Amino acid sequence: MLELESASGSRYSGAGWFVAAALASVGGSALGRLAGPHTAEPGLAYPLMGASALAILVVAGLATWRIVRCRADSWLLPLAALNLALLDAGRAGDVATWRVEWAVCGIALTCAAVLLFARLLARTDELQRRIHVEGAAIGLVLALPLAMAYALVEPWLPPLRAEWVTMALLLLWWGGWLATARRYR
Numbered sequence: 001m002l003e004l005e006s007a008s009g010s011r012y013s014g015a016g017w018f019v020a021a022a023l024a025s026v027g028g029s030a031l032g033r034l035a036g037p038h039t040a041e042p043g044l045a046y047p048l049m050g051a052s053a054l055a056i057l058v059v060a061g062l063a064t065w066r067i068v069r070c071r072a073d074s075w076l077l078p079l080a081a082l083n084l085a086l087l088d089a090g091r092a093g094d095v096a097t098w099r100v101e102w103a104v105c106g107i108a109l110t111c112a113a114v115l116l117f118a119r120l121l122a123r124t125d126e127l128q129r130r131i132h133v134e135g136a137a138i139g140l141v142l143a144l145p146l147a148m149a150y151a152l153v154e155p156w157l158p159p160l161r162a163e164w165v166t167m168a169l170l171l172l173w174w175g176g177w178l179a180t181a182r183r184y185r
Helices: 015-036 046-069 074-089 096-123 126-152 161-184
Strands: none
Touching: 015 074, 046 074, 074 096, 074 126, 074 161, 096 126, 126 161
């Protein structure tokens, strides 16, 4: 019987590590925004908050590593979508150097995630690869009516950003993976 995760232990181990990584990512991002380069009142507390943000992000990285180690690779898709929302290169402001740093960081994280996910997918068996491909196909099929619906009401909605499209595609892929994995159970 196919489980929803390829972990050898508990079937909820990937979900637990996902929650830990997501909470640490949100906490680290929030502290990073408070102690970031655009703070109104820099003082002694801001370097301490910046160091705390880095420590929390290390915890997020370790939790992500545990997701990889327990082979619960499907949880990397919603985690990537969440971190893409938290990164938000546009929040760097008008300072060109910070925009470049955010863009380079975003490109590095995206490339690392794609390479890691491709490596994980290459190590899986044929059924797991088929489930991921079918999940991606379901996600793309669901994205089409969403894109057409957005086009119909575009004048009344905010401008569409590339991060939102990428996050939606990742989450639709994950949802398609869940549906396909349940079908093969």
